[in-house]
Amino acid sequence: xxxxxxxxxxxxxxxxxxxxxxxxxxxxxxxxxxxxxxxxxxxxxxxxxxxxxxxxxxxxxxxxxxxxxxxxxxxxxxxxxxxxxxxxxxxxxxxxxxxxxxxxxxxxxxxxxxxxxxxxxxxxxxxxxxxxxxxxxxxxxxxxxxxxxxxxxxxxxxxxxxxxxxxxxxxxxxxxxxxxxxxxxxxxxxxxxxxxxxxxxxxxxxxxxxxxxxxxxxxxxxxxxxxxxxxxxxxxxxxxxxxxxxxxxxxxxxxxxxxxxxxxxxxxxxxxxxxxxxxxxxxxxxxxxxxxxxxxxxxxxxxxxxxxxxxxxxx
Numbered sequence: 356x357x358x359x360x361x362x363x364x365x366x367x368x369x370x371x372x373x374x375x376x377x378x379x380x381x382x383x384x385x386x387x388x389x390x391x392x393x394x395x396x397x398x399x400x401x402x403x404x405x406x407x408x409x410x411x412x413x414x415x416x417x418x419x420x421x422x423x424x425x426x427x428x429x430x431x432x433x434x435x436x437x438x439x440x441x442x443x444x445x446x447x448x449x450x451x452x453x454x455x456x457x458x459x460x461x462x463x464x465x466x467x468x469x470x471x472x473x474x475x476x477x478x479x480x481x482x483x484x485x486x487x488x489x490x491x492x493x494x495x496x497x498x499x500x501x502x503x504x505x506x507x508x509x510x511x512x513x514x515x516x517x518x519x520x521x522x523x524x525x526x527x528x529x530x531x532x533x534x535x536x537x538x539x540x541x542x543x544x545x546x547x548x549x550x551x552x553x554x555x556x557x558x559x560x561x562x563x564x565x566x567x568x569x570x571x572x573x574x575x576x577x578x579x580x581x582x583x584x585x586x587x588x589x590x591x592x593x594x595x596x597x598x599x600x601x602x603x604x605x606x607x608x609x610x611x612x613x614x615x616x617x618x619x620x621x622x623x624x625x626x627x628x629x630x631x632x633x634x635x636x637x638x639x640x641x642x643x644x645x646x647x648x649x650x651x652x653x654x655x656x657x658x659x660x661x662x663x664x665x666x667x668x669x670x
Contacts, residue, residue: 411488416481423472424494430462431499438506442573449589452578456595463602470610474617482618491550495540498559503603505567508576508648510534516645527571531564535644575599576649596649604646605662612640 641662
């Protein structure tokens with residue numbers, strides 16, 4: 356093979372790259388002689404990925420349940436990947452913010468649209484059987500979803516709606532103690548924590564509290580506040596902020612409610628307890644929890660209709 360100018364220029368660039376770290380490019384080039392070709396299944400660790408499903412029963416639709424939740428967590432990971440880049444970028448341009456926020460919106464769009472797999476993709480009779488083998492596990496225990504919420508807004512906006520006004524201006528420790536999700540996993544009659552919540556806190560409470568401290572003044576809302584007026588008033592940027600708010604806090608909970616009604620409330624009188632004992636009828640509805648990441652970007656009437664049927668942000 357002739358060493359033409361194109362190859363020579365490339366070799367010079369490779370040599371310059373390794374010289375920066377006091378390395379010899381020749382050794383790395385020699386290593387290519389012994390390197391195998393990269394295959395698709397090796398690159399994405401396909402065999403390991405397909406071996407991660409371990410049903411607890413022999414009921415066939417449990418496999419649907421496992422894989423869909425694993426896909427969900429991968430989308431959450433992609434979202435957090437974008438959050439990290441957004442929040443670590445100094446003086447981000449409007450174009451950068453819009454592009455990155457649209458990525459997160461796309462992930463939640465796919466999640467929301469694909470939830471039909473959960474709503475219609477399992478036989479209720481099978482679900483109501485295999486779910487008993489999963490106790491006290493619950494999708495409530497998704498730490499990544501909690502991290503997305505915390506990285507989106509001030510912690511005060513995640514305080515349980517009934518306590519929000521009481522502790523406004525309180526310390527981060529107090530706010531974290533009243534965070535809304537704790538109220539979704541308590542026994543309605545006694546107010547005691549369910550085992551689902553106890554185990555979740557044992558595993559993640561410290562991690563999430565540290566995450567909250569890290570993002571106290573470094574979240575999407577605080578980033579918006581820090582922007583100069585000409586960026587802050589950009590209509591396209593406001594639109595993607597609002598759309599993210601709509602997807603995470605309205606559309607995503609609403610598809611969960613649809614699934615819960617199909618499996619846990621098959622008629623208008625009886626309600627079957629959720630997996631893990633979470634109080635889904637009070638925990639999921641957006642108009643009850645009233646979680647809004649960016650409240651100042653919504654009109655008063657929009658907030659009054661938050662998550663309600665026919666409301667302006669319900670679609």
